Amino acid sequence: MPKxxxxxxxxxxxxxxxxxxxxxxxxxxxxxxxxxxxxxxTGIAQGSFYLFYESKEALxxxxxxxxxxxxxxxxxxxxxxxxxxxxxxxxxxxxxSVRTIEQSPVLRQLYDEQLVETLFRKLPPxxxxxxxxxxANALAPFLxxxxxxxxxxxxxxxxxxxxxxxxxxxxxxxxxxxxxxxEATLELLIECVAKGLIVEKGDPL
Numbered sequence: 001m002p003k004x005x006x007x008x009x010x011x012x013x014x015x016x017x018x019x020x021x022x023x024x025x026x027x028x029x030x031x032x033x034x035x036x037x038x039x040x041x042t043g044i045a046q047g048s049f050y051l052f053y054e055s056k057e058a059l060x061x062x063x064x065x066x067x068x069x070x071x072x073x074x075x076x077x078x079x080x081x082x083x084x085x086x087x088x089x090x091x092x093x094x095x096x097s098v099r100t101i102e103q104s105p106v107l108r109q110l111y112d113e114q115l116v117e118t119l120f121r122k123l124p125p126x127x128x129x130x131x132x133x134x135x136a137n138a139l140a141p142f143l144x145x146x147x148x149x150x151x152x153x154x155x156x157x158x159x160x161x162x163x164x165x166x167x168x169x170x171x172x173x174x175x176x177x178x179x180x181x182x183e184a185t186l187e188l189l190i191e192c193v194a195k196g197l198i199v200e201k202g203d204p205l
Contacts, residue, residue, distance in 0.1 A: 013044060014052050017038060017039075017042055017049070017053070020041045021056070024037055025063065030056070030057070030118070031118075038056065057118060060119070061119060061127070061131075064110070065134075071101070071107075075096060076138070076142070078096070079092065079093040079096070084149065085152070085198055086151075086200060087195065094190045094193070097168070110172050113176075132165075135165055136158065136161045139164065151198060151199050152198065153197050153199055155197070160197065164193075167189065167193065170186065
């Protein structure tokens with residue numbers, strides 16, 4: 001039977017599980033990392049892992065969510081929180097988002113379709129739905145300000161969120177698209193989205 005832990009011990013152990021899990025997932029990947037690999041440096045029995053997470057996939061997904069939140073805050077603070085949004089500023093925001101994703105060892109692993117399929121198969125649907133809802137909640141102030149200040153096209157907010165999410169999903173298809181066409185295709189996509197979403201002075205009514 002797994003050992004019972006105090007609240008203080010639970011906080012410490014969960015932090016250690018995430019720290020160890022992130023290091024191992026970055027080095028080995030999700031598939032090659034076992035629960036035993038994660039619990040051994042943490043100093044708990046393998047069975048005790050399941051007091052904290054239903055599976056190693058659940059731990060991985062929590063780490064992905066925290067990494068996405070860190071990146072989202074960094075980019076939103078730089079590009080979306082204040083100042084008039086121009087097409088060039090939006091292009092810079094998307095390009096920086098892509099570079100940041102590609103430089104993250106954890107998020108870069110999502111290029112692997114098999115890993116993504118495993119996550120969708122093993123994680124509760126409500127957890128994935130809540131994750132998608134976070135995108136809409138995070139973008140809501142940006143969309144509201146854009147409509148109020150007049151530089152965001154009059155589009156359905158859910159469609160705009162879906163479009164921006166699609167840019168991220170495009171990045172995860174890099175290998176399928178191929179190195180030869182990826183950069184040019186991404187730039188064209190960014191240009192089309194910028195022109196479709198951002199309104200500038202002189203645009204035809």
